[in-house]
Amino acid sequence: MSQRFTREEFYELVWSKPMTHLAKDFRLSDVALHKICRKHDIPNPPLGWWAKHAAGHKVKQIPLPKAKAGVALTVVIASGEVRQEPDNLASAREQARVKASELDLSGEVLSHPLVKKSFDKLRKAKPGNTGLVTLSSDGYVHLEMAPASIDRAELCLLQIVAAARSQGFELSAQASKATFTNGSVAIPFAIKEAYKRIKHVLTPEEIAEDERRQRRRSRDWSRSDWTPHSFSFGRPEWDYVPTGQLAFEFDIHLRYASQVRRAFKDAKLQRLENLAPDIAVGLAVLAAAKVEDDKKAEVARLREEEAKQRRIEAKRLAYIDDRRSKVLEDVLARLEHRDRLRNFVERLEEELADDQGIRVSEFVAWTRKKLASADRSLSAVGLDELFREQNVFGSDDDRGFYPNSYW
Template identity: 45%
Template sequence: MTKDNMAQKFTRSEFYDLIWSKPLTRLAKEFGVSDVALHKLCRKHDIPKPATSSRAKIATGKMVERPPLPALKKGVSDMVCISGSALRTEPETIATIRDEATSRASKFNAEKDAKEHPVVTRSMAKLRKARPDDRGLVRLTQSGLIDIAIAPASIDRIELALNRIVSAAEIQGFDLTKVERRVAFTDGNVVVPFRVVEKTKRAKHEPTAKERAKQAEAQRTLEQRWGKAGLGPAPSSGVYPRLPKYDYSPSGIVSFEFDLLICHNPSARRTFNDGRNQRLEEMANEIAGVLAGLTAAKIEDERRDEEAEKRSEDNHRRRIEHKRRAYIEDRRSATLEKILAIREQRDRLRRLVADISEDTDQPQSQRTSAFQIWLKEKLAEAEEAASGMALDRLLETENLFGGNDDKGFSPHKSSR
């Protein structure tokens, strides 16, 4: 193993030994990543990991039989790298919930303790009466039934798997119930819909003898019509009944998919597929454990969203308050300019009256005397306009310094 500030590196053999030595949830804590990330690394590097039934034994230190490490395939790296840049970390609360779910799962034997659930029974009964579509699948989209599309040959096995999954989910505190139109798991706080889908195989369509006969008949009919119309030779392509390019058929590989988006961790595991070593009916405890983890992640998602919304609202309030204060300051400054202009006009008149009065030793004309009388009247007006009472009236008119300085303010208008 090598380790640096950014990543921890293991050979496939070292990592294989590591994941069989202790529970993945405990390893995830040690690495500071989610156990989902470790599952992905195992798939990426073709490393077999312990089944759900084996994890409880590993947690208690018991020896379990493990499959051999497959030979290195072409295109698969022999070096497993765990880096913060490649894997998402998760809050301690979610890791704890995963651990608790694993502990509960270890006490439940899905193969022995699973019970039939009425929703599963009704859904499978309806599915058995449905007609396969052009891909060989029977589908349910009816309100109150499970969202499912599988081949008739898979019904019995998937009924078994669903009853095990529902029973394992009940141990984790989840009920299977109808929420609005969909059937979903819920713990009373979070609703987790799901679907079950069988993958299909695709093969190039080979025309049947009946289809060839129809094509030949269509060609003869076309040639007759063209001949009667005097249009010359009929086209030999593009006029036959259209045939499908591919044929689709059920693959027998079924996936169980939780329909729940985790915005802050979109890569969180939500899908389980039939594999070479494990089928859906053997994954009940694992699926139920992931359900518990997804629910916790969704709650964490909502908490983060609430915090982000609160920060956004606080920032918005601060921006509005900043604009309001700027608006008030602009109004006050504009009124101050008015007051300064009034006082400056008064002071200029005072100086002029005083200067003219000093020239009393000079003879004054009638015009000058009349100007002085008018000037003193203007000074009296300026003195009154600059008085304390006039200042109070101006501030009242402008709605300033009385607790309503922001009168007329709108956050949608520019303050400057």
């Protein structure tokens, strides 16, 4: 949860210990802490001041000047991240925390047309079985909560909207879901209330009513041969009790940055209305993660597309080779047929040299024509005609090849 200091309190803190030590306490870099001091016009000890102080030398403390116009009187230190983050996210978080240091919502009249429109519609909705009213229509903020929590949730969201604006994000409903957007990244969200599910215990009134129904049904059955049984009369198995605990949840999935925080909830030591700076910082970090995630997703998409094209090309080449192999088998079959035909004709012609059979002579002449045709089909010209006819060994080698989307 973020910490708030007056300008005077933070000045005393800065002069109470070295900046590197104070920065570690806040999980900030000393560079970021110096930036926060400059934003609030808070002087800090110069280089070597602490070494002289530790050596017992007399050192001068620079007094805190009066706040200039436009300088925030409150210093907000948004919470840092305990776990290790990638450098780009750590940098985005630190920059966002420096921006959040100037955030002061006290005394500001907060309003937003989309927030008002959404909560006005929510107030008209009827609670469901869980005791919560729900709004999830396009063009509205996604909300789920008990009627008693509506006013508080509205104030929380207005504070979050103001805090997000300090990070360069605006609440928008141009997409189907309400989102926070900085013009390039849009992040949807929801505010939900938790509820408990407890076993339903029949009330004395329900017990009495069930007994009356059972007696009435038993009387009806006594007039027939049916054996009466115990029946449930539509009593619910569970009761649902809203807890009043609100949660702000960013509704976004990241493939490569799943460690980024997405939910901010009420807890024993924190309330959602005090988490606006932390949520705004989380929004900025999540947007940076989304940008990085999109880049990695695009690289992965291109890599997969290249791999797919390689698979398709391999299948195309295999398809071409298979078609060429079939044509080759056809050519070899023709070659074998021609050679057999030539051998046969030459043998007959040797026999006909001694005995001129009219019909056999006619057959040999006809076969000679077939042989000439076979020779022509196996010549370069003939083979070229065959290859053109079969669409092989040319630019149309892959004719009839259609890539499958599942490859």
